[in-house]
Amino acid sequence: MARIASTRLSRLLTGWSSEGPGPLPRRLADALRELAARGDVAGGTVLPSQRELALVLGVSRSTVTAAYGLLESGGWLESVRGSGSRLRGSGTADGYVTEGRLVSFDARSRTAVSAGGADLSSGALPGLGAVGEAVAALTGGDVGALLGDDGYHPYGIPALREGIAAYYRAAGVPTEADQILVTSGSQQAVWLVAQALVEPGDTVVVENPTYRGALEALRARGARLVPVGGDGPADGGQSADAAALRRLCAHVRPRLVYLQPTAHNPTGRSMDGAARRARSGSGCSGSGSCSSWRTRRARN
Numbered sequence: 001m002a003r004i005a006s007t008r009l010s011r012l013l014t015g016w017s018s019e020g021p022g023p024l025p026r027r028l029a030d031a032l033r034e035l036a037a038r039g040d041v042a043g044g045t046v047l048p049s050q051r052e053l054a055l056v057l058g059v060s061r062s063t064v065t066a067a068y069g070l071l072e073s074g075g076w077l078e079s080v081r082g083s084g085s086r087l088r089g090s091g092t093a094d095g096y097v098t099e100g101r102l103v104s105f106d107a108r109s110r111t112a113v114s115a116g117g118a119d120l121s122s123g124a125l126p127g128l129g130a131v132g133e134a135v136a137a138l139t140g141g142d143v144g145a146l147l148g149d150d151g152y153h154p155y156g157i158p159a160l161r162e163g164i165a166a167y168y169r170a171a172g173v174p175t176e177a178d179q180i181l182v183t184s185g186s187q188q189a190v191w192l193v194a195q196a197l198v199e200p201g202d203t204v205v206v207e208n209p210t211y212r213g214a215l216e217a218l219r220a221r222g223a224r225l226v227p228v229g230g231d232g233p234a235d236g237g238q239s240a241d242a243a244a245l246r247r248l249c250a251h252v253r254p255r256l257v258y259l260q261p262t263a264h265n266p267t268g269r270s271m272d273g274a275a276r277r278a279r280s281g282s283g284c285s286g287s288g289s290c291s292s293w294r295t296r297r298a299r300n
Contacts, residue, residue, distance in 0.1 A: 003084075004041060006048035006056040011201030012040055012224050013057070015252050024059060025066035032067065033076050036087050040224060046084045047077075156182025187213045193256075194221040202255035205248060211265045214258050226252050241275075 016031035017024060035041040047053065050068060054061040068085055071077035079085045146157065155161065161180040168175035183189040190213060198204060200222030206215065208227035218225060228248050229241075245257070261271040 002042065002044065003046040004048070006052045008201055009041070009048060009053065010056045014201075014203055014224065017057075017059075018251070024063045025070060028057075028059075028063065028067035029070035029074075032071060032087065033074070036076055038225070039219075041087055043088055045087050047087055049084065156180065186211075187217070190214045190258075191217040194218050194223070197256055198223050199255070203252050205245070205252065205254045205257040207259060207264070209266060210258065211260060218258070223256075226254065 012035055013028075013031050016027055020027050020030050022030075032041075032047075036043065047068075048056070050061050050064040054064045057064070068077055068079070071087075072079055072085075076088050077085050078088060145159070155178075158177065160182055161177040164180045164182070165175040165177045181192075183192065190211075194217045198218065198221045202223050203226055204218050204223040205226050205228055206218070207229050215225065226248065228244055248254075249257070261275070263270055
């Protein structure tokens with residue numbers, strides 16, 4: 001039976017004591033229930049003992065005892081003498097399933113679309129005609145230049161990296177080709193950023209709603225996701241504007257903020273230049289539709 005270490009659980013519970021109304025036991029119970037509902041702690045996981053969790057959270061044992069009692073009365077916790085307290089899930093999978101966004105491309109989905117249905121499980125758009133036009137315009141000389149070596153370019157084709165660097169230099173940002181990494185789409189970019197910057201238990205602020213592929217990459221890394229905007233409880237239903245981000249960042253001290261100000265998936269919203277500048281200067285940081293990343297590390 002899986003157990004969660006008290007130190008890891010305390011990281012997942014960051015900010016619990018100042019979130020929500022009511023006394024401390026109620027806040028702690030609500031925070032633990034939220035972890036179970038989101039699947040951040042898998043159903044069936046054995047929680048730390050009351051004494052151990054109280055010690056790592058810096059509260060009295062009676063606070064944890066009362067919180068466990070609230071969870072048990074609500075059906076979220078099962079206490080077995082000699083085995084500890086086991087957290088119940090809410091229909092979520094015990095393990096994280098990767099590549100979930102790709103299931104919409106299986107044979108059943110294609111059959112449904114060909115029969116006149118609409119596949120709403122993916123935010124991926126059809127291919128652009130401009131891509132076919134660009135490929136058709138290539139000459140033998142263009143292709144031949146790419147066949148002169150072994151073709152293994154993990155950071156991207158050198159000519160493409162130089163072209164991207166030149167674009168940034170023309171925009172006033174000194175950039176060399178060796179500073180450019182070309183990814184196979186935004187999903188790989190999000191995954192690489194999550195792997196490089198986020199540790200299990202770190203808090204990451206995301207818009208509500210946001211790009212499904214980013215949620216999968218961040219949750220696979222073990223991040224604690226906190227929503228802002230939309231119908232997210234963290235912002236009281238307000239939009240993810242600069243003021244809302246400032247308040248939330250001051251409250252939860254995130255390791256990373258994921259934003260899509262240029263072209264939002266799945267809503268299709270976009271921001272003008274002034275709104276983007278206000279957001280980027282709000283004390284949080286984010287990404288411009290996966291094309292650029294800035295990070296803010298919480299002070300320990």
